[in-house]
Amino acid sequence: MEGRNKCAACFRQFNKMEHLVEHMRISYHSVHEPMCGICRKHCRSFESLREHLIGPLPKVDCERIFKDRGCDLCLTIFSSRNALWAHRSTCQFSRPNNAILYRMASLGIQDELRIDSSRGKAVALACKMVGGGSDGSLDLCARVCLVDEYERIIFHAYVKPTLPVTNYRYESTGIRPEFLRDAMPLKQVSRKIQDYLCNGEPIWQIRSRSGRARILVGHGLDHDLKCLELEYPPMLIRDTAKYPPLMKTSKLSNSLKYLTKAYLGYDTQTGIQDPYEDCVGTMRLYTRMRSLAHRTQDYPLATDPQNRNNYASWRQTELERMSPENLLELSRSDYYCWCLDSN
Structure with missing residues (x-):
């Protein structure tokens, strides 16, 4: 009877270990995930972390501490209220002043790339x-803007669509027929933008080696690129609408208006919308995600070949000696973290 109970205990321990190993395989918890600064809970997105700290059903202890010394923009916990106040002045952005830019654009001024x-x-x-x-439901690109990392305008122009315009959507775009009368043709705009992004190299060379090409940041870039009739390698695209840490807990996209308010602290896309504001908002979101201080890993992605045999049978004894926290450190992310761009 004693031997049978001992065997049963070993079997339960083996099942527990198998469960932990399987959990590592499918959870993809990693150093790149948002994590609660109080209880160290891993979350798949910042929205999930926000629900954990603020609601609608927050963890009581974490909520209490977060209300006292937590930043509701970056969701970081600080050691004191004074530290939080000092941090808040740098964490919250102000809306970009684009009044002069809008008046220039209305005159049809175009920049060379x-x-x-x-x-x-x-x-x-x-x-x-x-x-x-x-x-009037077919989207036609009529205005485009490019901004660098320092929020300086690289290119800003009206675009002459290839099809007739039946609805100028003036209430949100501010575009009038006269603005497009002498606008730059779509194909010319697309060629200028692609040459700039590829640093003057052919697109087929960029696909094979991306060392000199630029990273393209935006929100809903698939739609923008389609309307511009422009192709760009997915490995160089950073889309705030598709980045897992910035998506909803349901894995659906958040609007740029919401992301700007929730993570940068100001309102945007009110009244007539300017593409410059959208560029600045997405660039600020990108640089904030890129600057997150995550622990470095030699092979950070679950798809890296070196990570595929992490759980070989000969490592069973080694795995059994590890705590669940140490086991989770072996897991890797299933998405490309933008902090890797800073390396």
Whole structure:
């Protein structure tokens, strides 16, 4: 009877170990995930962490501490209220002042794209669409803006659509027919932007080696690129609408308006919308995510070949000696963390 009980205990321990190993395989908890600074809980997104700290059903102890000394923008916990107040002045952004830019754009002023390495490696792109088709529901790019990492304008122009415009959507775009009369043709705009992003190299070379190409930042970039009739390698695209830490707990995209308010602290896209504001918002979100201080790993992605045999049978004894926390450290992320761009 004693031997049978001992065997049963060993079997339960084995099952527990198998469960932990399997948990590592499918949870993808890693150093790149948002984590509660109080109880160290791993969360799949910042929205999940926000619910954990603020609600609607927060953890009581974490909520109490967070209300006292937690930043509701970056969700960091600080050692004191004074430290929180000092941090808040740098964490909260103000809305970019684009009044002068808007008046210039209304006059039809267009910029030339010049390849300049001093502007950084990342570029934010945003478009504003007018309507085409019989009911005006077809999106046609009529205005485009590119901004560098320092929020300086690289390119800003009206675009002449290839199809007739049936709805200028003036209430949100501010675009009038006269603005597009002498606008730059779509194909010319697309060629200028692609040449700049590829640093003057052919697109097929960029796909094979991305060392000199620029990182393209934006929100809903698939749609913008489609309307611009422009192709760009997915490995160089950083889309705030598809980045897992910035998505909803349901894995759906958040709007740029919400992300700007929740993570940067100011309102945007009110009244007539300017693509410059969208560029600045996405670039600020990107640089904030890129600057997160995560522990470095030699092979950070679960898809890296070196991580595929982490749990070989000969390591069973080694795994059994580890605590659950140490076991989770062996797990890797299933998405590319933008902090890796800073390396």
